[in-house]
Amino acid sequence: MGESQKKVGMGDNEPQKKKKGGFETGMKKWGIPVAIIAVLVLMFMPAQEGLDPAAQKSLAVFMGALILWVTTPIPIYLTSLIAILLLPIVGAVESEKEVFGTLGYDVIWLMVSAFILTSAMIKSNLGRRFSLWMITKFGRTPKMTLIVLIIINFILAFFVPSTTARATLMVPICMILLEVYKAIPGKSNLGKVMMLQGLQADALATSGIMTATAGNIIAVGFINEQAGGNIGYMTWLMASMPAAIITMALTFMIGLKLFSFKEETGFENARDQLKGELKKLGPFSLDEKKATVIFLLTVFLWATGDYHEAWFGFEISTAQVAVLAGLLCLLPRVGLLTWNDANIKWDLMLFAAGAYAVGNALDKSGGAVWIIEKVVYGLGIEKMSHGMVAVVVIFIAMYSHLIFTSKTVRVTILIPAFIALAKSLGMDPVPLALAAAMTTTFTITLPPHSKVNTIYFGTGYFSILDQVKYAIVTCFLGATVISIFYFTWFKVIGI
Template structure:
């Protein structure tokens, strides 16, 4: 048993290490910011361009290193941009807060709350388990279908994975005596379902604009480059490779990470018991379901009937408030939505300003020059692979999209890649990268925190799954978009 003095020494050492780590993080952020800030301004770039690039790069590094919460880092970056005159306070610094795309994301966060608060999301998951859950593979398909059904109206893929899918995965693993405590136990079922749920989440996130918070931002950046992508266009392009990937991925995962328990005959009965316990659908669940269907119709037909996607989302929120499925108290308590509003508004404002100052165009030309002379297909393949695997340096899909999407899209178009094809392909990649590592995305963090998967397992399985996704989305997805005329 350790002595009191040794215990006290350990308690003192831990805060000291934390402070040292914090100092090093802040020093690295300041160093990167100042180095870029004082670089000579390239030809064709506004004199403030490198100042903005330095502050933006420092903010992105802050999001990766996380010395403070995400929204705090963003606000500090904004303060630096304003106080140095890099962004005019009245006309430039706050422009992101008026971005309709960001408000679409915020509204969709509240709509997703409806699935959790009414219990409709859990009911859908249990229903699929009762129908498909006689084997570990069947259970994984049940979770995949749950994720797919909820994804069009759940921009927080973390909420979808952590609030609906993971609790069911945990329950199924526990019922089948699979616990994180030992290798034998966790590998019985829990590890397989956990890893598969993350890879499935990356696929469903890629299938709809409103399935991951960074997707509407990619659409906005594409519009800045002259490429218009509607909700329906994205969904149509993604539907075939997405469905193929959802069919293939659980089976592939069962081969590269074989669960110790292949048959789960008791799972359907357990799910039916839970469904019986929660009883028939409540008024709130029916209201949520009706609102969800209405939103899908408005999002799919929006460009045809002249209804803006953000307007449709707010109509959905209004219906849920009037019916009291949601209350203002529920919305005010959704810290994720308000943090997203601040974080996205600041970063989108900065990225837009970088584009206005000519920095994005200059970087895009430089990147395009590195693959210049290649046929556009080969050049785009190189750019796509770099864009995919550079995510090992990021702890957020959205952070990478904000930092790099516009640059790589500009470079791809400069090499001759069809603009719509390039914009959609890079948009899909911005989701598929979410399972590369245990820190790659919010869902990955949730699942890793469960203790079912080790770090080494995650890197190995995550890389193999990424290869499968790249092949499906490149070959089948590319062919499908060619048939749709998106290569023109």
């Protein structure tokens, strides 16, 4: 990131580190003792009808891990390591290979490669060049610039598999626009709508692409492993991207009504300054050329997965394509990264491995079905029609981010639960779990709900109330559109 880019997003508007409230502090303090008590109670409680001993033990480990993941007295990856150790020791699984082997899942490799691709995009400055070019070329009015910024967010989601990285890229560009336009933080409606639509576009674009965040990849792992699905890159794209685009178009129009601004003169000055920023990048560098070729090849192979057998005589899976892309980025002379340049979040890899281990143990032992049956009959869900159950599940998944601030933790908790619910009710678990998974990136209601929110909120252009009232509408629209797609579009594309 260049000096000019750093300068724009920093200073007085830099996000301040959020102080922990009393409730959050209390959760951290009591998380470990509560988790231990829950494990012991469930482990040694009298045998329950329909609950096998292995299922009871896997349930105990799952509940202990769940409490620690939610209260976070220790990092979530350490909780996963504890769970991986406990499952074979207590007899919840038949072999330790069942839990240790989760680190070799294809989705784990997909996540590793996604982080390598993100590092390549950032180091090469390709994303920044593309964003500046788009705005200076097509952003002739404030309204048109807002549309271009949204389009950039959606395009970058294909190439930058990190919501935070995309926000870090986009915010300085928005700051340049608003500073030249003399938009006053907290007062300018243009500033409010630009920043709020920026964080919403980041979230909605992420929901449309399987590889745009680790949470989507983890969800696909559960759907394919536990629900018997065959969800790949193109299936997710066809199912979710149209819903994301429709929701974004609707919320864009609503945003213009909520935060109305006048088309004022002087916006051309902002474009002139951005042209200067683009000029500072100089000619297309060798690293940018390499990154472009690698990303285009990656997207091409992902998009043509159904034709690989006919073309090459063998199929290249989504994960294999991602590993190939990571390899090309790291190869000497061919690529543009060294191993030290690749910002791979191994803590997230370990968390995901533990999440899969606990989830699979609970599913294979029958513990998940037992829990869901208790919930279903306790709440009377079994009396609802399958269609109503689907709508309830989608809306619960959408607004669950108000409770669980981590996308990955939420996916780990909800997706296996919804799969088990569908099985217990005789519903097809694949479309239900996929629809629920499409909602999990809508973490847009409050600043603490995602790092992206915090980055945009730190600019000072909008208040918490501004964010809440806009997000409530957007989440409702998103859940409604996804519900409609569940009953219509999913059937058209064969899900």
